[in-house]
Amino acid sequence: MSQTGSANPFRPGSGIFPPLLAGREAETAVFEARIARTREGHPQHTALLGEWAIGKTTLLMHWRRLRQKAGDAVVLSMAYPQAKDDFLSALARALAAATEPEWSDRLDIELGLDLGVAEARLRRPHRNAESELRRSLRHLVEERRGELTAVVLVDDIDLVADPGDALLQLRASALELYATGLSFAFVVAGSPALFAAVRAAHEPLVRFFEPLTLRPLDADASARAITEPLAETSVGFDAEVVNEIVELSGGRPYYLQKLAYYAFDAAERGRTSRAEFRLAFDGAFASVSQEIFAARWAAMSPIERQVVLVVASLTEPSSSGDIESQAVRSEIRPAATRQALRRLAARGHVDRTANGHRGRYAVRDRLFRRYLELQTCER
Ligand SMILES: Nc1ncnc2c1ncn2[C@@H]1O[C@H](COP(=O)(O)OP(=O)(O)O)[C@@H](O)[C@H]1O
Ligand SMILES: [Mg+2]
The missing domain is CATH 3.40.50.300 (P-loop containing nucleotide triphosphate hydrolases)
Incomplete structure (x- = not known):
């Protein structure tokens, strides 16, 4: 808990008006x-x-x-x-x-x-x-x-x-x-x-x-979504903490609110630096996993799970062909991989960037990628 007495201004949730409407x-x-x-x-x-x-x-x-x-x-x-x-x-x-x-x-x-x-x-x-x-x-x-x-x-x-x-x-x-x-x-x-x-x-x-x-907020708006509400309180985040929240969130406002909320509560004597943020991150990540990722994972078919794990493990956006040949190693037929990719992209679990007719796939959401990495470890 923050020891400063300032109320936490961040509002992770759905349809809850944020302390500052950034960007848009x-x-x-x-x-x-x-x-x-x-x-x-x-x-x-x-x-x-x-x-x-x-x-x-x-x-x-x-x-x-x-x-x-x-x-x-x-x-x-x-x-x-x-x-x-x-x-x-x-x-x-x-x-x-x-x-x-x-x-x-x-x-x-x-x-x-x-x-x-x-x-x-x-x-x-x-x-x-x-x-x-x-x-x-x-x-x-x-x-x-x-x-x-x-x-x-x-x-x-x-x-x-x-x-x-x-x-x-x-x-x-x-x-x-x-x-x-x-x-x-x-x-x-x-x-x-x-x-x-x-x-x-x-x-x-x-x-x-x-x-x-609507796209994710740019880095500038993301940073303002954190620093401006914070300025009204007696708590401060180190600049590197703000940067880390901005990067981890990828400009997704829900993650911004969630990470900043936990970072606020982790403040020691009115300050959150790297060390405090490490614990705050674990709390925020556990909370998002429980609220969002667990249900998402549970709703996937076994093939979709394998395919999303392949996509999450890739270091850069990859073509359907590359993903298909990796999935073949887990004995998934290329046609099944293609279909799973389409479904995962339609539900927003995997990002598809089109370059002409050729699509490339990636899991850009860093928190979700981390969740998937943990699933891989458990296998
Ligand atoms: N422009 C913004 N700046 C800061 N926080 C935002 C912004 N837009 C949304 N949020 C916060 O993000 C979270 C999700 O927003 P919400 O409007 O419920 O998304 P959606 O309706 O698209 O699911 C809420 O906690 C909200 O306060
Ligand atoms: Mg909504």
């Missing part, structure tokens, strides 16, 4: 430009794409705050693992609740909170999810007629059972509203594989929800 100026400028275009009568919608824990929810919360301050009507809604129609109904309710309470009461009744209707609904579930959504969307937007823009943010859209269908229906509802000349924009957040998963609907969806991809 470029993405926010793109978002703001799209809202400005929307207001001028050229609606632009966004798909905010990024790996787990890269900062999607945080950025949506930031954008909500910005747009609210500017006077827009903003609704932020989370998707869950749920059927598409349940998702649309829940979104319709969130939109309704954002307008007058009176309207939301009326919609509640229409949605079936009134008992008699609820029973009817049970027999014919969600027949009107789509029209509910259109109605409440239109209402939200009409409320703002002549004023600013309505912005609807939907987080984790790929948790919905059929995200492609859900997106198509959002798009259909939006297109219907275009005819009225009302001003509003959608932002949906999901994993980078979102559009790959929707296949047939890919083209129209990508043109409608313009992708904006």
Whole structure:
């Protein structure tokens, strides 16, 4: 425990607003430009794409705050693992609740909170999810007629059972509203594989929800994410500790928060130097392993495990061919290796860098690589 009495400012978690929102100026400028275009009568919608824990929810919360301050009507809604129609109904309710309470009461009744209707609904579930959504969307937007823009943010859209269908229906509802000349924009957040998963609907969806991809923070922003919150406390990290956290994290904000959190608690007399950080790292690594890596590993097939261990053991990004020939030594057929690589890359466990048609694979995440090295030792 820190002996200084300062509260730990770091916030490792999911959807917890960080002490300092580092970087993201470029993405926010793109978002703001799209809202400005929307207001001028050229609606632009966004798909905010990024790996787990890269900062999607945080950025949506930031954008909500910005747009609210500017006077827009903003609704932020989370998707869950749920059927598409349940998702649309829940979104319709969130939109309704954002307008007058009176309207939301009326919609509640229409949605079936009134008992008699609820029973009817049970027999014919969600027949009107789509029209509910259109109605409440239109209402939200009409409320703002002549004023600013309505912005609807939907987080984790790929948790919905059929995200492609859900997106198509959002798009259909939006297109219907275009005819009225009302001003509003959608932002949906999901994993980078979102559009790959929707296949047939890919083209129209990508043109409608313009992708904006979140990448790890650069070294400068990463360092600021640590040093600026720290400056408000009575604890300091040696410069080499800050550098080490930045490097180990690879700019992934969740790792930054996690490592800095443990480094803060490890401070001796208000200071964390190399020696304290060594222990802090063990704690942070154990925590991430338990929270994230163990489940990830458990969900892999035996072949995927072998293949990911091969990729993690390579000193530089390697072609599928190189990985296949290594895996053959463990008696895995090249076709099986190729398939495992594709799956691992789609889930973000392995990084694929494309160079023309040739892809190269690596595990860039240093904490995950360390976890995999430990798995190798246990074999
Ligand atoms: N730009 C940022 N600067 C500093 N910390 C961040 C930033 N973005 C996210 N974080 C922190 O990283 C963690 C994961 O962020 P989150 O928004 O939940 O990611 P996602 O929604 O992509 O899974 C949280 O602890 C959050 O506070
Ligand atoms: Mg999130």
